[in-house]
Amino acid sequence: MAKEAGDNEKGRGAHEPWTNQERHIIVQHVLKHVLANVGYGTIFNELIDVLDKQGLPKRTTQQLQDQWRRKICKELLSIYGPATQDGSDTSPRSPSKAGGGSPGKRKRAVE
Known part of the structure; x- marks a missing residue:
């Protein structure tokens, strides 16, 4: 079996x-x-059949992608906390969401 290039060398840590x-x-x-x-898309298209075989509710590809992005991925990455020293967000974003965040909600002026 061939060893990877870094297998013979011990890292400094x-x-x-x-x-x-x-x-x-x-x-x-x-x-x-x-x-x-x-x-x-391929992953979530295949996932529809996997969930269906388990007798779980039929979901669309978009619903599965939304659940992944909104809940599962965030929770998985939060297990170990932020990856940067300054605590900035490093979670992967979908290409359509990478441009910017959601606009703030308009608040009613207090009279």
């Missing part, structure tokens, strides 16, 4: 304990590349 920041970055990286390589 090889004996240091793992941090939640490292774990967060690993989870984010894996999710980002799996979705990019397999295809976001």
